[in-house]
Amino acid sequence: MGDRERNKKRLLELLQAAGTGNTHCADCGAADPDWASYKLGIFICLHCSGVHRNFPDVSKVKSVRLDFWDDSMVEFMTSNGNLNVKAKFEARVPAFYYVPQASDCLVLKEQWIRAKYERQEFIAHEKAVSPPGDREVFLWKRGRDNAQFLRRRFVLLAREGLLKYYTKEEGKTPKAVIHIKDLNATFQTEKIGHPHGLQITYRREGRIRNLFVYHDSGKEIVDWFNALRAARLQYLKLAFPDLPESELVPLITRNYLKQGFMEKTGPKQREPFKKRWFALDALERRLLYYKNPLDAFEQGQVFLGSQEQGYEVCEDLPKGIRGNRWKAGLTVITPERKFIFTCPSEKEQQEWLESLRDVLSSPLSPLNLLTAPAESGCGLR
Ligand SMILES: [Zn+2]
Incomplete structure (x- = not known):
């Protein structure tokens, strides 16, 4: 086996090595990274490697599988690795700081990576973080x-x-x-x-x-x-x-568990189905709906209590009810009424079902106790 093949094999083993943190991207946590910064000694995903390319003074990247690695580089990767390097560059990340995940947008990842390595905001000897100010x-x-x-x-x-x-x-x-x-x-x-x-x-x-x-x-x-x-x-x-x-x-802040278009009918279930934009706020246990995705206010909201309180979601529509354009549907049952929705595809239907079930099966959070509406049928029309 030549140097090239031998070193590639060593790197691939290093990616799997227990206790190194190398199985997930050092920056966004994506599984199975196959890029690396050979200047910092970390394994990262393809997306994060694109960010690292923008500051070559601090980081230089190579593909684990496609590029050539010499012995000294492989040794450097072995003696560093994700957990060791994180201990240095993430020594003091403030509790409020949003640490992005693989599913987050690019600007969050980019600024996290730059804050970490380029501006070195979180290393231990940096000056004390001042309390939040104006x-x-x-x-x-x-x-x-x-x-x-x-x-x-x-x-x-x-x-x-x-x-x-x-x-x-x-x-x-x-x-x-x-x-x-x-x-x-x-x-x-x-x-x-x-x-x-x-x-x-x-x-x-x-x-x-x-x-x-x-x-x-x-x-x-x-x-x-x-x-x-x-x-x-x-x-x-x-x-x-x-x-x-x-x-x-x-x-502190929350992302929507799921968003997208569905069609809904009114409380009599005989009204025409209308296309609406839905956003599921899992923490506040609310399904909000809008005429358009960028509306200033929602048209209505459905409070989602827990299963023990009689809330339920089931696949398909009640017998005798058919959507307007879309066939795949679901029914949300609350103590007050049934909400009938149709989805643009079966894939969307399954995603909505899974997300709604997640919310209904989770216990009320401390925030819900502060914000749950006294009458759970608020704002419906
Ligand atoms: Zn990444």
Whole structure:
């Protein structure tokens, strides 16, 4: 066996080696990475390797399978590896910081990778992280009633637990004052149609208001997102003083468990089926629906209690009911009524069923006890 083959075999064994962390991408956790940074000594996935290519002073990448590796490189990979290198570069990741996963959008991964290795924000000897402070940023915000994005000033007052935004640059009166306790933020790049697109939501008079924003700089939008998260964690610590931080972190912000178009009918089940955009907020146990994906407010919402409370989801439609265009369907049963939905494909139907079952079978979280509606049939039409 030549050097080339022998070294490739050694690397492939190293990828599987127990206790190294090499079985998953060092940056996003994707399984079976087959790229590596031979300057940092980590194994990464193809997507993350694309980010690493952008700062060759810090990182240099090669394919494990396709590129040539000499002995010294393989030895360097052996003495480093994902867990060892993480211990250095992730020594002090703040609890509020959003650590992206394989399914997250590129801007989150890119800024995480840059923060880690290029800016070295999380290594142990860095200066102490200051507590979340006030922050001001100009964001492009989608108009409520048109698709135009306009520059708006956003001010985060972390200690007061408030987020304000202003339509006038020097204006004194905010357009909205948002309580951090009612706030969520989730990157929605596809829906918004911008690689840095962020959806900010908050509760207003029983409904959920959506703001769609972006910043031209990936660093600015991710920093802003993490500033909102820092303020949220601070609020959660005050609201739930008895819960450990590890239980609060999943409550800081949340992504939708599933989104997409379905058709629904009204409470009599004889009304015509109408196409709506649905978003499933698992943590708040709500299925929200909209006329259009970028609407400012939902048209209605279905609260999803637990199975013990009589909530259920089943495959298919009740007998005698047929959808408009779509055949695959599902029924959500709540103590008040049955909701009938049709899905554009069987694949979508199965994904919705799985996601809804996930929510119904999970116990109520501390947040639900704060926010569950007194009458669970709120906002239906
Ligand atoms: Zn990755």
